[in-house]
Amino acid sequence: MAKDTRPLIGISASYHDFGDYGAVGVPRPLALAGAVPVILPRVPEALDATLDLLDGVVLAPGRDIDPRAYGQEPHSRLAPTEPERDRFELDLVPKLLERGLPVLGMCRGIQILNVALGGTLVQDLAMRAEWAEHPSDPGWSAWKEVEHASLLQDPPAPHPRHSIDVEPDSNLALALGATQAEVNSFHHQALDRVADDLEVVATAPDGVVEAVELADADVLAVQWELQEEWRIDQRFLRVFDWFVEAAADGR
Secondary structure, X not given: OOOOOOOEXXXXXXXXXXXXXXXXXXXXXXXXXXXXXEEOOOOHHHHHHHHHHOOEEEEOOOOEOOHHHHOOOOOOOOOOEOHHHHHHHHHHHXXXXXXXXXXXXXXXXXXXXXXXXXXXXXXXXXXXXXXXXXXXXXXXXXXXXXXXXXXXXXXXXXXXXXXXXXXXXXXXXXXXXXXXXXXXXXXXXXEOOOOOOEEEEXXXXXXOEEEEEEOOOOEEEEOOOHHHXXXXXXXXXXXXXXXXXXXXXXX
């Protein structure tokens, strides 16, 4: 039997609050883009050996990051956290960049990337007056309906959305073939101080950072639930195509 040559993509994920979706939501568009997706183990003794086999890594959605990771005390508006995953990914991100592996982040993924590189977060959008009206989903009620519909492969349920403007020369714009789009907006946190090494490549009308890239590297992270947006706008599947192609080229 011939060896499978499709790129092997590791997914750093959690099953907190997600259940079966954790094994379906992110893996599905990666598989459609031609990759073989696997969930990363959080076993330190296995991590380096696992990364040696991978062609790229996805930083998947999940709970809030413990604000102590970026020098703040928890605010009353902070949602549930998962400090064990925080510690794993804060150690993981430098390893990925040192190896030159392509990285794709979404929702929590953009936040952990920023924190790992020295940036900070706003613990809740309402803490900034200019972002108080940013579309959000307190309690994740709309998200739970979207998640359920996704597992059944039904049309996405109604949910908060907003437009974004994308920098023309960014990898995101080149993948989308557009500099404007509309995206889902479930998050209640956002990037505050952007890490020095990251470049903002997409913003919401109110200025919330919606996507960042790392110069001279195949590293892209977005604030929205990218793994679901392609089910509404097929152009977003091209972002996974770009990522999988970068993973294949980097072998």
